[in-house]
Amino acid sequence: MLTITSKENAQIKNAVKLKKSAKYRKATQCFVAEGVRVCADAAYSGADILSLFSTQAAADKNPDSFALLSEKAEKTYMVPPELFALLSDTQTPQGFLCVIKALDKSADFDTIKNGGKFLALDNVQDPNNLGTILRSAEAFGVDGAVMSSDCCDVYNPKVVRGSMGAVFRLPILSVNSLSDWLSARPQLNTYAAVVEPSAVPVTKISFHTPCAVVIGNEGNGIRPETAAVCRHRITIPMNGKAESLNASVAAAVLMWEMVK
Amino acid sequence: MLTITSKENAQIKNAVKLKKSAKYRKATQCFVAEGVRVCADAAYSGADILSLFSTQAAADKNPDSFALLSEKAEKTYMVPPELFALLSDTQTPQGFLCVIKALDKSADFDTIKNGGKFLALDNVQDPNNLGTILRSAEAFGVDGAVMSSDCCDVYNPKVVRGSMGAVFRLPILSVNSLSDWLSARPQLNTYAAVVEPSAVPVTKISFHTPCAVVIGNEGNGIRPETAAVCRHRITIPMNGKAESLNASVAAAVLMWEMVK
Numbered sequence: 001m002l003t004i005t006s007k008e009n010a011q012i013k014n015a016v017k018l019k020k021s022a023k024y025r026k027a028t029q030c031f032v033a034e035g036v037r038v039c040a041d042a043a044y045s046g047a048d049i050l051s052l053f054s055t056q057a058a059a060d061k062n063p064d065s066f067a068l069l070s071e072k073a074e075k076t077y078m079v080p081p082e083l084f085a086l087l088s089d090t091q092t093p094q095g096f097l098c099v100i101k102a103l104d105k106s107a108d109f110d111t112i113k114n115g116g117k118f119l120a121l122d123n124v125q126d127p128n129n130l131g132t133i134l135r136s137a138e139a140f141g142v143d144g145a146v147m148s149s150d151c152c153d154v155y156n157p158k159v160v161r162g163s164m165g166a167v168f169r170l171p172i173l174s175v176n177s178l179s180d181w182l183s184a185r186p187q188l189n190t191y192a193a194v195v196e197p198s199a200v201p202v203t204k205i206s207f208h209t210p211c212a213v214v215i216g217n218e219g220n221g222i223r224p225e226t227a228a229v230c231r232h233r234i235t236i237p238m239n240g241k242a243e244s245l246n247a248s249v250a251a252a253v254l255m256w257e258m259v260k
Numbered sequence: 261m262l263t264i265t266s267k268e269n270a271q272i273k274n275a276v277k278l279k280k281s282a283k284y285r286k287a288t289q290c291f292v293a294e295g296v297r298v299c300a301d302a303a304y305s306g307a308d309i310l311s312l313f314s315t316q317a318a319a320d321k322n323p324d325s326f327a328l329l330s331e332k333a334e335k336t337y338m339v340p341p342e343l344f345a346l347l348s349d350t351q352t353p354q355g356f357l358c359v360i361k362a363l364d365k366s367a368d369f370d371t372i373k374n375g376g377k378f379l380a381l382d383n384v385q386d387p388n389n390l391g392t393i394l395r396s397a398e399a400f401g402v403d404g405a406v407m408s409s410d411c412c413d414v415y416n417p418k419v420v421r422g423s424m425g426a427v428f429r430l431p432i433l434s435v436n437s438l439s440d441w442l443s444a445r446p447q448l449n450t451y452a453a454v455v456e457p458s459a460v461p462v463t464k465i466s467f468h469t470p471c472a473v474v475i476g477n478e479g480n481g482i483r484p485e486t487a488a489v490c491r492h493r494i495t496i497p498m499n500g501k502a503e504s505l506n507a508s509v510a511a512a513v514l515m516w517e518m519v520k
Contacts, residue, residue: 128388132506141499164503203520237520239401243424246392249512252505256513260463260497 031155041165058095116143131162144171291415301425318355375469376403391422404431452490
């Protein structure tokens with residue numbers, strides 16, 4: 001166990017950069033996870049924890065989690081609260097942060113042939129939405145999520161935290177072109193979520209497996225080339241003056257209908 | 261139309277305080293709404309707009325909305341961008357903000373007798389959750405939302421914005437004691453949302469009208485005294501390691517099942 005007291009320390013600088021920069025995360029193939037629960041999720045899921053940063057107060061308050069994490073982590077650094085605040089992405093830091101090796105997001109799903117149910121995300125941008133969507137996908141028992149590579153980085157700290165650990169457990173695949181990926185899997189019944197009166201209300205749909213619900217960008221929806229390769233266009237019937245649902249709510253309702 | 265250039269101006273100070281303080285909003289019975297779309301929603305819903313603050317750039321960019329709002333507002337104030345930033349609750353302000361008279365949240369629902377479908381919120385605290393929940397309630401055609409008075413203030417700027425205008429259109433009732441209110445309405449079939457394996461999965465429920473889904477606090481759930489007066493205990497079946505859903509997602513799925 002090492003103690004760091006300077007914000008100029010290389011490990012601190014590295015963790016801050018991992019928090020802030022998707023480019024740096026990509027280049028180094030590392031990311032950070034913050035919070036007692038999310039760090040423990042990482043440890044239990046078998047992720048490679050390169051380092052643990054903890055405050056003394058957090059270690060004292062959560063002795064079991066601290067013991068688990070400091071055993072799993074290659075290095076453990078104790079830092080004072082004012083230094084931890086630099087690492088943290090939250091307003092009231094819990095005092096645990098791990099630097100973790102990026103998980104393999106290139107392994108294709110082997111569950112398609114078994115009639116799996118999937119989520120496909122086309123340029124979803126908001127990290128809070130993405131975290132919540134992945135959390136819902138796991139909770140509903142979706143078999144995996146395929147994401148276009150221009151979606152918000154799955155290792156954005158807000159996504160990691162908002163997913164409540166789903167990023168560690170849900171099979172996630174990142175692909176350069178979602179339309180190519182879908183085209184190459186014609187056995188997959190694809191249901192594109194759109195906000196159009198001409199689309200079929202999800203209440204009138206029976207999902208046939210293997211299947212995927214396709215969710216698009218918050219403002220612009222699904223890309224035309226992605227929509228073009230989807231078999232069905234579905235929508236959530238809406239009432240009154242409301243023009244749309246929050247993206248994470250819409251995704252949840254459609255996944256719910258797919259899996260229940 | 262008046263131009264304000266000092267941050268010491270009384271109108272500016274008033275609007276900033278309305279943004280920040282729930283207590284001040286309650287004392288003055290006013291609140292602020294920010295953004296082109298939300299301000300227009302306020303105008304269309306017939307809310308009393310006491311003042312409009314706008315930047316010149318926003319007025320130039322949205323001439324129709326500016327004309328509408330400055331006509332509806334009793335006073336219109338033009339402010340430079342650096343002053344508008346003080347009023348704003350967003351990182352990239354759109355340049356429109358209205359001070360609005362609080363709406364009447366004490367009128368009881370007259371739709372219970374017609375077999376209405378309602379949402380009851382017991383100490384929901386997070387403004388982003390509350391805004392999203394009200395937005396979903398409106399979109400799904402829920403007849404009204406009853407909220408315990410210790411819920412997050414419905415006029416919190418994050419709630420107003422996140423609701424996408426639903427706070428102006430959805431019948432909302434604030435009550436001191438949700439358990440008293442529910443007890444006094446025995447004709448209402450109440451479905452308390454809980455995270456307990458012993459509760460009935462929502463997939464096995466037929467909602468009987470008039471009915472209400474009851475959603476509790478993000479961390480602590482529904483208060484025992486509220487749960488005690490609910491007729492049914494329902495839950496969303498979950499899979500795997502996920503322990504819970506985001507509160508606004510759980511509320512959306514249950515409302516969806518109630519109304520669809």
